[in-house]
Amino acid sequence: MGKVDARERLIVALDLPDVETASAMVNRLDGVTNFFKVGLSLQLAVGVEDLIKSLLDDHKKLFLDYKYYDIPETLTKAVSQAARRGVTFLTIHGSSDLIKAAVKGRGDTGMKLFTVTVLTSWDQSDLLEMGYSRHTVEELVLFRAKMALDAGCDGVIASGREAKAIKDISQKLLVVTPGIRPDGHQEDDQKRRMTPTDAILAGADYLVIGRPIMDAADPLAAAKKILAEMQGAFDTALGVVTY
Secondary structure, X not given: OOOOOHHHOEEEEOOOOOHHHHHHHHHHOOOOOOEEEEEHHHOXXXXXXXXXXXXXXXXXXXXXXXXXXXXXXXXXXHHHHHHHHOOOEEEEOOOHHHHHHHHHHHOOOOOEEEEEOOOOOOOHHHHHHOOOOOOOHHHHHHHHHHHHHHOOOOEEEOOHHHHHHHHHHOOOOEEEEOOEOOOOOOOOOOOOOEOHHHHHHHOOOEEEEXXXXXXXXXXXXXXXXXXXXXXXXXXXHHOOOOO
């Protein structure tokens, strides 16, 4: 495997209050990153269709994080709509039948499908509250990762803490990791957080980062600093020698 360009592996989460703020952030980060996540915080925002169209028209990569979950027939139709639009990554959720329905909807387009394993804001106590008394967090993550692989999914959304174990199941599974917090970042709702370096060295292929960039006094400088850390970690993981 050749050298990895960290700029292709950073997905900036536009988890912002409105489309105007999100569009301004995209412009502010222009030339630094080309991959953006649009998720539930903007799903019903006025103008979100214009934002999506603008990203795609400008040849940005779009991670549509709507976590599609429905009956198979509906899921196939919904996923096919996203694929036709030119979405790069799409999140889905559910059983193997639903994943297979999503794969059918994706067809032969280049869009990649990712199943959600366990949210990075969850720990063992959250699993118990939701009725998952038979599995640890890692066991449930790996169970869902294996199901995703068998159903034809491209990868999973998972914490960096489980990335190595997922890669042990199959190197084919891409791991997209949220809950990334640089050293020194304040505590928040991300219970299974990791630094960019630790997540990449554990096996994460892509990092989704929102608040450490969005909330920074200088988002551009914060993004550049994170990218530098990511690049160093990818180089280390691949044994790249720099002079």
